[in-house]
Amino acid sequence: MRNQRILVTGGTGMTGRRVSHQLAERGVDVRVGSRSGTPPFEWHDPAAWDAVLDGVDGVYLCFHPDLAFPGAAEAVSAFAARAAEHGVTRMALLSGRGEDGAERAEEAVRAVFADLTVLRCSMFAQNFSEHILVDGVRAGTVALPVPDVPEPFVDLADVAEIAVRALTEDGHAGRLYELTGPSALTFAEACALMGEAAGHPVAYLPVTPADFVAEAGRAGIPPEVATGLTELFAEILDGRNAKPTDGVRQALGRPAGDFAGYVARAAAEGAWS
Template sequence: MTSSNSISTAKPILIVGGTGKTGRRVAQRLAAQNVPVRIGSRSGNPAFDWEDRNTWLPALDGVKAAYITYYPDIAIPGATQTVEAFARLAVDNGVKRLVLLSGRGEHEAQRAETAFQQSGADWTIVRASWFAQNFSENVMLASILAGELALPVGDVGEPFIDANDIADVVAAALTDDRHIGELYEVTGPRLLTFADATAEIASAVKRDIRYVTITPEQFAQGLAQEQLPPEIVGLLNELFTQVLDGRNEYLADGVQRALGRAPRDFSHYVQETAATGVWSGISEGQ
């Protein structure tokens, strides 16, 4: 149910990163509500590219609101300046309703949040914990399929958030003005270590999947062998060796405040994802 003063649905909503984990889910939810969307991606029409500022204004032209996810991650150096520039461009061109996806415990992300709040936008921030879907979509799927997940993280609890909950919060924020000026820190309902999470997946798919704690040096060596771009290597190193140091080992109530319900449990995600066959090598994704 949208409020009586909610923004009109005549113009589309821009989803920056509309093919990503949360973006495509937000697009699905808005489409189900008959809200027109514009997918902001390099393959979109018009195309959108964070690295090409000439693509920003055409993507913003004629939209009434935007959901902003920064690629590759809002925690990387320079993200603050880029997000701020995009938000100010949007506001200057009449797109004031903006929703930003941010990350917990990431210094650069928090700086980006502050700049975003000062952009003149009618803003909402969704500050998310580690995505449950990282176990099944891209980041850790290959390791799960290989039967061993090795990370430089010990017995640190993380309240994994289901990307579907993030999408529900974002879709609500984009279509109901009561979320303006809100910062929703969203987490799952319980803390799990990576070993706990791996064990739940192994149990669901009835496979032997081990979790192994490795040193940061071993992790860095593995990333180097994969020949990833330097910014991705730096990001992953920060996420696993700094952000996952216990600073986020607590629950937050953002899903409850935004939606009036509890967040989905990790076990719900595991059962739902196991049923797709992705962890058995049957399917490539959900």
């Protein structure tokens, strides 16, 4: 019997690189699915899918920029169907909590791959240290086009561990895990914790969608992506996702990592230096 091989789409991104690292630590043969991978992978290039799926046993599905964006459900479900044709036996889908578009994508993928494991996540804590919000934390102001609502930020270390278990262990097929941190904080409360760890004040500032898109453009984010993000934030950050869940405990048998622990690690690693 040959060694297990798992394809990690978005393998160089925030979740993908964590999943890839943990899989490699388990001795799994990891194939990174990215434009720079070997063979290269692109969601919107079906002609390249067969090569990247050759010899693969499991797939981590991470659609960029988000499952809520137009065309995502069609792309991921078509890819999942192709994966099933190639004999893939395990599949984990990164999804979003409270996103109607993401739930449509979940349904579309499950229709062609019944044993799908869904990781439905709240907002990532690491958005403050690795993504669009890191510059704001460093500058002292985190600006988003949403009110100061509570959010149970989830630690990507937990998300990656659950994905790895779903792709390498029995007992997760067909499951849906709704993943959050153990408690909800408002953005102002989260900023206060990060400011204390970073050694300078960090404030939260609600802004208009237009101001957010303009600032994102100055950071190099394409306007269509920034506009899509404002629509996504308005959908998921309206208070609907404020209640924490026990999804991490269901999947891992332990409590979810809290935001304070994430902040301490991020600061120690120099994220906001």
